[in-house]
Amino acid sequence: xxxxxxxxxxxxxxxxxxxxxxxxxxxxxxxxxxxxxxxxxxxxxxxxxxxxxxxxxxxxxxxxxxxxxxxxxxxxxxxxxxxxxxxxxxxxxxxxxxxxxxxxxxxxxxxxxxxxxxxxxxxxxxxxxxxxxxxxxxxxxxxxxxxxxxxxxxxxxxxxxxxxxxxxxxxxxxxxxxxxxxxxxxxxxxxxxxxxxxxxxxxxxxxxxxxxxxxxxxxxxxxxxxxxxxxxxxxxxxxxxxxxxxxxxxxxxxxxxxxxxxxxxxxxxxxxxxxxxxxxxxxxxxxxxxxxxxxxxxxxxxxxxxxxxxxxxxxxxxxxxxxxxxxxxxxxxxxxxxxxxxxxxxxxxxxxxxxxxxxxxxxxxxxxxxxxxxxxxxxxxxxxxxxxxxxxxxxxxxxxxxxxxxxxxxxxxxxxxxxxxxxxxxxxxxxxxxxxxxxxxxxxxxxxxxxxxxxxxxxxxxxxxxxxxxxxxxxxxxxxxxxxxxxxxxxxxxxxxxxxxxxxxxxxxxxxxxxxxxxxxxxxxxxxxxxxxxxxxxxxxxxxxxxxxxxxxxxxxxxxxxxxxxxxxxxxxxxxxxxxxxxxxxxxxxxxxxxxxxxxxxxxxxxxxxxxxxxxxxxxxxxxxxxxxxxxxxxxxxxxxxxxxxxxxx
Ligand code: PRX
Numbered sequence: 177x178x179x180x181x182x183x184x185x186x187x188x189x190x191x192x193x194x195x196x197x198x199x200x201x202x203x204x205x206x207x208x209x210x211x212x213x214x215x216x217x218x219x220x221x222x223x224x225x226x227x228x229x230x231x232x233x234x235x236x237x238x239x240x241x242x243x244x245x246x247x248x249x250x251x252x253x254x255x256x257x258x259x260x261x262x263x264x265x266x267x268x269x270x271x272x273x274x275x276x277x278x279x280x281x282x283x284x285x286x287x288x289x290x291x292x293x294x295x296x297x298x299x300x301x302x303x304x305x306x307x308x309x310x311x312x313x314x315x316x317x318x319x320x321x322x323x324x325x326x327x328x329x330x331x332x333x334x335x336x337x338x339x340x341x342x343x344x345x346x347x348x349x350x351x352x353x354x355x356x357x358x359x360x361x362x363x364x365x366x367x368x369x370x371x372x373x374x375x376x377x378x379x380x381x382x383x384x385x386x387x388x389x390x391x392x393x394x395x396x397x398x399x400x401x402x403x404x405x406x407x408x409x410x411x412x413x414x415x416x417x418x419x420x421x422x423x424x425x426x427x428x429x430x431x432x433x434x435x436x437x438x439x440x441x442x443x444x445x446x447x448x449x450x451x452x453x454x455x456x457x458x459x460x461x462x463x464x465x466x467x468x469x470x471x472x473x474x475x476x477x478x479x480x481x482x483x484x485x486x487x488x489x490x491x492x493x494x495x496x497x498x499x500x501x502x503x504x505x506x507x508x509x510x511x512x513x514x515x516x517x518x519x520x521x522x523x524x525x526x527x528x529x530x531x532x533x534x535x536x537x538x539x540x541x542x543x544x545x546x547x548x549x550x551x552x553x554x555x556x557x558x559x560x561x562x563x564x565x566x567x568x569x570x571x572x573x574x575x576x577x578x579x580x581x582x583x584x585x586x587x588x589x590x591x592x593x594x595x596x597x598x599x600x601x602x603x604x605x606x607x608x609x610x611x612x613x614x615x616x617x618x619x620x621x622x623x624x625x626x627x628x629x630x631x632x633x634x635x636x637x638x639x640x641x642x643x644x645x646x647x648x649x650x651x652x653x654x655x656x657x658x659x660x661x662x663x664x665x666x667x668x669x670x671x672x673x674x675x676x677x678x679x680x681x682x683x684x685x686x687x688x689x690x691x692x693x694x695x696x697x698x699x700x701x702x703x704x705x706x707x708x709x710x711x712x713x714x715x716x717x718x719x720x721x722x723x724x725x726x727x728x729x730x731x732x733x734x735x736x737x738x739x740x741x742x743x744x745x746x747x748x749x750x751x752x753x754x755x756x757x758x759x760x761x762x763x764x765x766x767x768x769x770x771x772x773x774x775x776x777x778x779x780x781x782x783x784x785x786x787x788x789x790x791x792x793x794x795x796x797x798x799x800x801x802x803x804x805x806x807x808x809x810x811x812x813x814x815x816x817x818x819x820x821x822x823x824x825x826x
Contacts, residue, residue, distance in 0.1 A: 183570075183574070183611070183612055184609050184610065184611050185577075185586065185609065185610040185611075185612075186609045186610075187199070187586070187605070187606055187607065187608065187609060188584075188586065191472070191559075191586065191605055191606050192606045192607070193606075194474070194606070195472050195604070195605060195606020195607065196468060196469055196472055196474075196604075196606065197469055197472075197604045197606055197607050198606050198607050199606075199607045199608075201607065202604055202607035202608070202617075205620055206617075206618070206620055209620040209621040210621070210623060213233075213234055213621060213646070214233045214234055216620065216621060217233050217234060217247070217248075217461070217621065217649060218230075218233045220461055220465055220620075220649075221233070221248055221251070221457070221461050223461060223464050223465065223468075223500075224253060224258050224457070224460055224461055224464065224500070225253065225257065225258055225261075225262045226251050226252065226253045226457075227252040227253055227254070227430050228250070228251055228252040228253075228430075229251055230248035230249070230250055230251030230433060230457065231250055231251075232246075232248070232249050232250045233247065233248060234246075234247055234647070235247075235249055236646070236647040238646070238647060238667055238672050238673065238674060239667075239671070239672055240663050240664075240667045240668045240671050240672065243659075243662065243663045243666075243667050245647045245651060245653050246433075246434055246653075247433065247434075247455075247457060247458030247461075247647075247649040248433040248434075248457040248458060248461070248649070249432070249433055249434050250433075251432075251433040251457050252430045252431060252432055252433065253430075253431060253433065253456060253457055253460075254331065254332065254428035254429055254430065254431055254456075255328075255331040255431070255437055255456050255459075255460050255496065255500075256295060256299075256328045256329070256331040256332035256428055257332070257428040258460060258500050259328060259331075259495075259496065259499035259500050260272075260288060260291060260292040260295060260328065260499070261292060261428065263288045263502045264288060264289060264292060266502070267288055267502050268287065268288050268289040268292075269287050269288075269289060270287060270288055270502070270504065271285045271286065271287055271504045272286055272287060272288045272290075272291045272499060272503075272504065272505070273285075273286040273291060273321055273324060273504075273505055273506075273507055274286075274478070274504060274505070274506040274507070274527050275320065275321050275506075275507050275509070276506060276507070276508045276509065276510070276523055276526070276527065277368075277509050277510070278368040278369055278370065278371065278509045278510035278511075278514065279368075279371075279510075280515065280519070280522070280526075283526075283527075284321065286321055288502075291321075291324070291325070291328070291499075292424075293424035294321075294325045294419075294424075295325050295328040295329050295332060295426075296329075296332070296422075296423065296424050296425050296426035297419045297420075297422040297423070297424055297426075298322075298325055298326060298329035298415075298418075298419055298422075299329040299332040299333050299426040300422040300423055300426050301396075301418040301419050301422050302329055302330070302333055302335065302360070303333055303426075304418070304422075305360065305394055305396075305413075305418070306359075307330075307333065307335050307359065307360055308333060308334065308335065309333065309334030309335065309429055309431075309435075310334065310335070310336065310436075311335045311336070311359055311360075312335070312336045312337075312338055312356040312357060312358040312359070312439065313326070313330050313335050313336070313337050313338070313358060313359070313360045313361075313362060314337075314338050314339075314340060314349070314352060314353050314356065314358040314360070314361045314362070314392070315327065315337055315338070315339045315340065315361075315362050315363075315485075316339075316340045316342060316344075316349055316361055316362070316363045316376055316379070316380060317339070317342060317362060317363060317364055317367070317376070317398070317485070318342055318364050318366075318367030318368065318369075318374075318376065318398075318400055318509060319342075319367070319484060319485060319507055319508060319509040319510075320364065320367075320398065320400060320507075320509060321507065322362075322364070322398045322415065323339075323485045323507075324485065324494070324495050324499075324507065326362045327339070327438070327485070327491070327495055328495070328499075330438075331437060331438075331456075332426060332428050332429065333426070333429050334429040334431055334435065336356075336436045336437065336438055336439060337437075337438045337439075338352060338356045338358060338438065338439040338440070338441070338451065339438070339440060339485055339486050339490075339491070340352050340441070340486060341484060341486025341487060341766075341768075342367050342374060342376060342484070342486055343374070343484075343486070343766050343767055343768055344486075344765070344766040344768075345379065345762070345763050345764060345765055345766045346379045346380070346382035346383040346386070346763075347383070347386065347763075347764055347765070348449075348765060348766060349361075349379060349380060349383035350383040350384070350386035350388070350389045351448060351449070352441050352449070352451070353383065353384075353389050353391065353392050354386075354388040354389055354391065355441070355448070355449075355451055355656065355657070356439055356451055356656055356657075357391050358391065358392055359391065359392060359393050359394070360392065360393065360394045360395070360396065361380055361384075361392055361394075361395045361396070362395075362396045362398070362415070363376045363377055363380050363395060363396070363397055363398070364376050364377065364397060364398040364399070364400040364401075365377050365397060365398070365399055365400055365401055365402065365403050365405045366400055366401040366403045366405075367400065367509075368400065368401060368509060368510075369509070369510055369511055369514075370510060370511040370513075370514040371514060371515065373401060373403055375403075375405075377395075377397055377405040377406075378405065378406070380395055381405075381406055381408070384411075393411065394411060394412075394413060395408070395411055395412045395413065396413050396414075396415050396418060397412055397413065397414055397415055398415040398416075399414065399415070399416060431456050432456070432457075433455065433456055433457025433458065434455045434456070434457070434458075434653070435455060435456050436453050436454065436455055436456070436653075437454050437455055437456045437459055437460075438454050438491065439451040439452065439453055439454075439656045440452050440454065440487075440488055440491065440594055442488075442593075442594035442595070442704060443697060443704050443705050443706035443709055444665060444677075444695075444697065444706055445677070445695040445696040445697050445706055445707070445708065446696070446706070446708050447661075447706075447708065448709070449706070449709070450655045450656075450658075450661065450662075450665070451655060451656030451657070452594055452595055452652040452655065452656075453652055453653050453654045453655065453656050454597055454650075454652055454653070455653050457649075458597075458648075458649030458650060458651075459496070459597045459598075459649070459650050460496060460500055461649050461650075462597055462598045462648065462649040462650030463492040463493070463496045463497035463500065463597065463598045463650065464496075464497055464500040464501055465598075465620065466492075466497065466598040466599045466602075466619060466650075467492075467493060467497030467498055467500070467501055467503070467598075468497075468501055469604055469619070469620075470562070470588055470590060470599050470602050470603075470604060470605075470619070471531050471533070471560060471562060471588070471605075472560060472604070472605045472606060473498070473501055473503055473531065475502070476504075477503065477504070477530045477531055477559075478504050478506065478527055478528055478529045478530050478531070478557070479498055479503055479504060479505055479506065479529070479530065479531040479533070480505075480506035480508070480523070480524070480527070480529045480531065480532050480533065481493045481494045481498075481505070481506075481533040481534075481562075482508060482512065482520070482532075482533065482534040482535070482538065483533075483535070483564070483565075485507075487594075487703075488593075488594040488597075489533075489564055489565065492597065492598050492650075493533060494507055497598070506523075506527055506529060508523060512534070512538045512541070512542070513541065513542070516552060517542070517545050517549045518549050518550055518551065518552040518553055520532075520534070520538070520542070520580075521550045521552060521553030521554075521555050521580070522552055522553050524553060524555050524557060524558060525553045525554060525555065525556075525557070528557040529557055529558065530557055530558060530559045530560065531558075531559060531560045531561075531562070532558055532560075532561050532562065532580070533561075533562035533563075533564065533590075534561075534562070534563065534564075535563065535564060535565040535566065535701070535702040536563055536565065536566050536567070536568040536569070536572050536702065536734060537565070537566065537701040537702050537732060537733055537734055539563070539568070539572045539575065539576045539580070540569075540572050540731065540732045540734075541732050542580075543571075543572060543575045543579075544731070544732060547579050550579050550580060554582075555580060555581070555582060556582070558580070558581055558582070558584075558585050559585055560585050560586055560588065560605055561576055561577070561580065561581045561585045561586070561587045561588070562587070562588045562589075562590055563576065563587060563588070563589045563590065564589075564590045564592070564599075564702070565699070565702030566692075566699045566701075566702050566734045566735075567613070567690055567691065567692055567734070568589055568612075568613060569613060570612040570613040573587055573589070573612035573613055574612055577612070586603070586605040586610060587610060587612070588602050588603050588604075588605060589602065589603070589613075589614065589615045589616070590602040590615065591615035591678075591688070591690050593676065593677075594652075594704070595651065595652045595666065596648075596650060596651060596652075597649075597650025597651060597652065598650040599619060600618060600619060600622045600624070600644065600648070601615040601616065601617065601618050601619065601622065601624060601688050601690075602615055602616065602617075602619060603615075603616040603617065604619075611683075611687055613689060614683070614687045614688065614689045615688050615689070615690055616687050616688065617686065617687065617688070618688070621648045621649070622644065622648055623644060623645040623646045624642060624643070624644055624645070624680075624688060625642075625643045625644070625645045625673065626638045626639070626640040626641065626642060626643070626680055626681075626682055627640050627641050627643050627670050627673070628640045628641070629641070631669075631670040631671070631673075634682075636682070636684070637681075637682055637683055637684045638681070638682050639679070639680070639681040639682075639691075640679070640680065641670070641675065641676075641678075641679060641680070641694055642676045642678045642679065642680035642688070642690070643670050643673040643674060643675050643676065644673065644674040644676065645673055645674075647674070651674070677693055677694060677695045677697060678690050678691070678692065678693055678694065679691040679692060679693070679694040696708060696790065698725075698727045698735055698737060699727070699734055699735055700727070700730075700733050700734065700735050700736065700737060700768065700769075701732075701733040701734065701768070702734070703768045705737075705765075705768070705769055707724075707725040707726065707727075707790075709765065709769075710723075710725045710737065710739070710761060710765065710769055710771075711723045711724065711725050713760070713761055713764035713765055713769075714739070714741065714757065714760070714761065716764070717756075717757065717760050718744065718747075719743055719744055719747040719753060719756075719757075720741055720742075720743065720744065720757070721742045721743055721744040722741075722742045722780060723739060723740065723741050723742075724739070724740045724777075724780050724788050724790065724793055725737060725738070725739050725740075725771075726738050726740075726790055726793045726794045726797050727794070727797075728772075728773075728794070728797040728798045729798060730772065733772075736772035736773070737769065737770070737771045737772050737773070738771070738772065738773045738775070738793075738797035738824075739757075739771045739773065739774045739775070740775050740777045740780060740793060740819070741757065741774055741775070741776060741777060742776075742777050742778065742779060742780060743776065749776040754774050757771075757774060758770055758771060758774070773797070773824045774824065775819070775822065775823065775824040776822070777818075777819055777822075778815075778818060779812070779815045779818070780793070780815065781793065781807070781810050781812075781813075781815045781816050781819070782810065782811050782812075782815075783809055783810060783811065784809070784810075784811045786811075789807075789810065791805065792804055792805075792807065792816060793819075796816075796819050796820055796823055799823070801820050801823075804816065
């Protein structure tokens with residue numbers, strides 16, 4: 177095999193000429209952003225319309241005793257006005273959102289003027305329902321324009337949105353509604369993906385029967401399919417009935433830069449998902465900057481991020497970043513391979529997309545069909561490609577570049593996390609030579625470091641744990657309702673540094689290569705999940721005495737889910753029980769957590785103090801049983817042989 181990762185791709189000259197940032201500018205501005213963050217970010221804040229311009233730029237402590245992060249703290253603004261109102265005069269008739277339905281015959285272009293009007297109408301409707309500044313509104317929605325409208329309407333009145341991915345189960349919805357004490361849910365009757373309906377409203381009905389979920393008083397329902405749903409009079413309201421007739425003007429609330437804009441739940445290595453709290457001024461400045469520079473976004477570009485608004489990528493790079501920049505953002509309801517395997521390319525051609533931002537798992541799935549999968553499109557309009565969500569292997573990178581991008585579009589591999597608000601490490605297409613598989617260099621204001629397990633910062637070419645040494649405007653400020661957990665999770669492992677949970681290598685050119693999570697977080701098809709969440713769902717089942725969940729390398733998904741289960745007395749392994757447990761997880765968490773492999777285990781390998789040795793379970797799952805390392809500290813080393821002998825086929 178050729179050593180693909182040794183290839184480099186230099187910046188195309190034509191691109192560098194027109195790019196916002198070329199090599200010399202990157203170097204100079206990066207240096208300035210690190211040496212004089214106050215000066216750099218004071219200037220960058222001007223990309224937004226402030227009601228009151230900030231004079232205090234940065235006020236941040238990462239000391240675990242007093243983590244307190246503030247940016248632009250005396251400034252006031254409104255995120256919705258920044259994404260809409262300020263564009264009306266110059267680009268009111270420009271398309272803000274191109275919506276492409278699951279069914280290829282359905283699409284819509286929504287101008288800034290229309291988006292503004294629709295947002296104001298919903299904002300007024302929300303106010304009429306008693307929602308105001310500081311209230312949390314849960315969105316559990318399909319990828320339809322109303323999802324963006326709902327986010328912007330919340331932002332407009334100072335309500336805090338908490339988007340829950342439409343693939344999550346009723347329990348996951350309930351957990352997040354209760355966690356955020358959300359008074360209202362906005363949902364739809366059903367969503368449509370790949371020709372199939374997902375019963376969103378039924379899921380909300382089920383979620384709201386859970387104890388504690390009665391805090392949610394109203395459910396606003398968008399009619400997407402007209403499918404049959406139950407109706408709870410007094411609680412359920414049709415979206416269109418509430419919105420029609422509302423004024424298309426609504427004065428945007430003046431918000432402090434540090435007022436919360438949204439909560440977004442994400443999985444960690446332990447415990448329940450954490451509601452990351454993102455605030456207004458720093459977040460919006462940061463996503464505006466990164467969207468413009470990383471995608472080298474110019475006026476008139478058609479930009480498509482294939483993520484779902486339920487994830488942070490959708491927040492920052494479908495909605496807030498592109499709209500803050502007055503861009504045209506494509507929102508796709510469906511899946512990349514429906515109704516044809518080449519749909520993604522067909523959508524690119526149909527809307528003349530210039531910038532495509534997608535996930536390695538989608539690329540690998542396409543690649544598995546062979547090059548012909550793209551024969552139904554030319555993709556001539558493309559200028560730039562982006563990747564996000566998981567490490568992209570060099571083979572997938574090269575295929576993306578050669579087949580999807582016709583060997584003429586740079587690939588920007590963007591590394592970041594829900595906690596980060598926006599992209600932290602990525603190439604700038606006019607400035608950075610590319611190495612397939614590397615997210616390359618830090619963006620402005622970002623100070624990555626690599627530490628060994630004792631927390632010593634390593635210099636030069638090195639491998640270890642990725643930390644960030646100082647705050648940047650987009651970083652989450654807290655975990656909703658639990659600042660102590662925020663401090664503990666991110667700033668105490670290596671005191672005074674933000675710990676990412678990722679492993680990383682820095683090469684001799686200073687390029688960063690993310691190697692994946694070093695904690696018990698899985699990344700399955702770019703979806704982040706805690707092994708602890710899946711384990712606690714499993715042990716809630718009568719038949720399960722104990723469960724251990726690990727990831728294993730998977731050609732398409734990046735990581736697959738491998739589960740070891742020991743059964744309670746009276747239960748025997750069977751195919752039925754296996755099916756039942758798969759179904760159980762799908763209902764408890766959602767289809768994204770479906771296990772790939774279940775192995776029945778008489779016992780699990782534990783240390784003498786009772787701790788499960790996951791390292792060994794990972795090796796067995798990956799079929800790397802030659803290098804199990806030291807097993808002498810196990811309470812009963814024979815457990816391992818037993819597990820290897822009965823290893824499940826996959
Ligand atoms: O392990 C890293 C991986 O995804 C994790 C963050 O997941 P989430 O919060 O869901 O956000 C995903 C989208 C921003 C990280 O800790 N990850 C994300 N992007 C990359 C990546 N790993 C390698 N390369 C990337 N480009």
